[in-house]
Amino acid sequence: MTELEIITEKSDPAVQRILDVTKPSRSSIKTTLIEDAEPLLQGLGAGLGFIEVYGSEGTPVPAELLAACAERGVPVRLMDSTVVNHLFKGERKPKIFGIARVPRPAGFEDVKQRTGDVVVLDGVKIVGNIGAIVRTSFALGAAGLVLVDSDLGSIADRRLIRASRGYVFSLPIVLATREEAIAHLRDSELPLIVFDADGELTVDELGHREDRLALLFGSEKTGTSDGFRGIPATSVSIPMISSAESLNVSVSAGIALHERSRRNVRGA
Secondary structure: OOOOOEEOOOOOHHHHHHHHHOOOOOOOOOEEEEEOHHHHHHHHHOOOOEEEEEEEOOOOOOHHHHHHHHHHOOOEEEEOHHHHHHHOOOOOOOOEEEEEEOOOOOOHHHHHOOOOOEEEEEOOOOHHHHHHHHHHHHHOOOOEEEEEOOOOOOOOOHHHHHHHOOHHHOOOEEEEOHHHHHHHHHHHOOOEEEEOOOOOEEHHHHHHOOOOOEEEEEEOOOEOOHHHHHOOEEEEEOOOOOOOOOOOHHHHHHHHHHHHHHHHHHHO
């Protein structure tokens, strides 16, 4: 196996590139940092354009990752621990990471071209929840996600990449205003399913429907916003014991997508 070059100098152009990518105040996000082997492999598998992949000196780069990089012509180098410490002062220091070009933002047309249900998150802001829903949506055949009022400026947000384990690049995720999302739902004529504690249907009844659906989830505190209530919808509840107030939104989405998986995975 070819021995990997080691970056030992802070003046190496790669070091400045990574420092630029990790600046929180960037106005234009054209490249992003992806950390850990699984997200890197997911990004490579999704066709993401990588500039370079790095490993910390003394930490073996997994053979699967090396092979995937070689297949796609992505250079791999190691970094001396002093350089890694310089790059990630005061934060978690990844042992394997890479710089990739951010793909163009997904639009409603990208979601429309796929066959699965559409997941709409209204006012869900906790990035860990969004990332978990992204992973579940991909695994269970959803067409994509529409994020409304998420406070995210880009799907290439490092927190979202980590929380989704890199699956954020494997299906369309649209960042939309509430007005844009409502207009799309009206134009698409997708039956809208709203999750509510006192729903007309129970979630297991969704599994029997063969039509494509839009599954709307609101935040745990406020639920769905008034704007969506102007669209004809069917409310659905998830049965639970009376002493439980609610479920985490990512758990609710997982239950709903599992009920829909027979239909969605078959069409994926």
